[in-house]
Amino acid sequence: MTWLERLKTIEQSPVIAPRPIEDPKQLRLVGLTNKGLSLDEAKQVAQWLDLRTQGDDRILCYECHHLKGYVGLWRCGNWRKAGIAIREAGAGLGDMVNLFQRCNGFNQSIKEVEL
Numbered sequence: 001m002t003w004l005e006r007l008k009t010i011e012q013s014p015v016i017a018p019r020p021i022e023d024p025k026q027l028r029l030v031g032l033t034n035k036g037l038s039l040d041e042a043k044q045v046a047q048w049l050d051l052r053t054q055g056d057d058r059i060l061c062y063e064c065h066h067l068k069g070y071v072g073l074w075r076c077g078n079w080r081k082a083g084i085a086i087r088e089a090g091a092g093l094g095d096m097v098n099l100f101q102r103c104n105g106f107n108q109s110i111k112e113v114e115l
Contacts (some may be wrong), residue, residue: 025046027066028046028049029042029043029046032045032046033060035062035067036069037062042070044061045062047071048060049063052100056100057099058100058101058102059099059100059102059103059106060097060098060099060100061074061076061096061097061101061103062097063106063108064078064103064105064106064107064108065077065078065107065108066078066105066106066107067080067093067097074092074093074094074096074097075091075092075093076089076091076105077092078105078107079091079105080096080105081104081105082103082104082105082106083105084096084102084105088109
């Protein structure tokens with residue numbers, strides 16, 4: 001029996017679709033960890049976002065679709081519109097990702113749900 005014939009005899013395991021996340025806090029944590037934050041860092045950032053007062057229009061870079069890179073080497077993918085650099089090489093964010101700010105280049109990526 002060739003490997004191809006043997007492969008055809010193997011039963012395929014059913015594909016199990018993940019359950020959709022309905023809890024907004026859990027959804028926010030998933031979004032933050034997908035950006036590269038550890039679970040502890042994601043919980044801290046989520047707490048900052050929860051403490052943001054109603055009507056405060058400032059954002060964190062973690063909420064933006066244009067945030068690129070990984071922990072410690074964050075870059076803005078929309079640096080020109082955001083006005084943070086004059087060329088792409090200067091688009092590093094450093095600790096700016098941890099500051100609430102207003103940004104012209106902001107594009108929401110983490111689904112915000114009123115808690």
